Amino acid sequence: TTLSSASAVVLYSMSAMTVWYGVGSRFRHACACARSCASSRASSRASSSFHDASSVGKSQVTDRQEVAATRWLALDTLSYRDAKGNDRKWDMVRRTTRNENADADAVAIFTKMYKEGEPVRTIVVRQFRPPLNCHTIELPAGLLDAGETASEAALRELKEETGYTAVVEHVSPPLSLSAGLTDECIRLVTCTVDLDAAVNADPKQALDDTESIEVSVVAVKDLRGFLDKASERGDVVFAGLYHQTV
Template sequence: MKPHHLKKEQVAAGKWLSLQKVTWQDDKGRERVYDSCDRTTTKPEMKADCVEIFTFIRSKSSKEQSAILVRQYRPPVDSYMIEFPAGLLDEGESPEEAAVRELKEETGHTGRVLFVSNPTGPNGGISSERAIVVHVEITVDDEEQVRKPMQQHLDDGESIQVMVIPMSELFERLQKYAGEGDLVDAKLWTFAYGWHLSQKQ
């Protein structure tokens, strides 16, 4: 028997999130209850809630690739976090459109979409949120442009620091920032450590 929802009841709601009481049936037919949170911005016709933007930037004169990351204060964890650029999908917007828009807003960069994933579950233990990973490539003419600050277009209340880190230094730099007190997003940690291991093969 496949586990499945029996009913879902809203317990409380804020501007961005709602708390849900989920009654479900397990694989042995037993009825169970679970707490979950949903994003209030999601519409039934939307495939996902948000995009995670995996972005490489490189110059035409160099083979070195750098990752574009963002650092921002996150109230739920009362800490600065280092993350991939990301954002919510607007109603009627494709993942590609959302990724290009959010990347421009948060970092000032524009690029070419190379890959769009199926919906993924960033935190299935507490949330129904679904994210789509979008790979964007940015090419500039020379090495100096790679780290040149770009004009951001941030929403009110947003304060985002753009970080451009060579892939050869990514894992060590994240370890350093974590040791200094920042939180590193779990998806970014996983990617960085996987890349680190792959370069040692």
């Protein structure tokens, strides 16, 4: 299974791309400095804004009523009090599959693939998504099994969906997905894949009967063109993935 995007995922995507492209270019260094300055200014404004909001009052959910549910999803109506003390309602969707005490529903996997003498590559997957009634271009991803860590889930899902064996490099904190719609959170797991290793010489998928996933290994420098072509043919591209190329 693969996932939709959120602004938090985009930020982690951009961080991963910094590693992919490396350092040493004066132009990239200048851009990074400019982004850092802009980020500092934005952070300062955001901190001020958050401070002002907190002085008004504390927003909080006061009640939750389940309206309907299926095996996978539930629709809830929330009652909450806003920062000005007004009582309001909000409809939300939640997964019914989140494990008890878990802080995330799923993982999404960024891969950095290395082969001596060749450019760094990454894995993207394509599959049909009924809610969109079309194919999407996404990251490998999947739900956490009971008792499973994010690292374990990432390595398992990557192996099942793509056939590749990887090493976990970094695990993000829980990241929200479409916070206005759902409480679903994921952990973004960055992995490295050694394409010179024998275990990755002939990768084979191990998909469920309900899954049909196409795997593409794309040079990072060619990723934007690859995604643009996919969009032109009618596929919908995962927002966090596309933002890596901007």
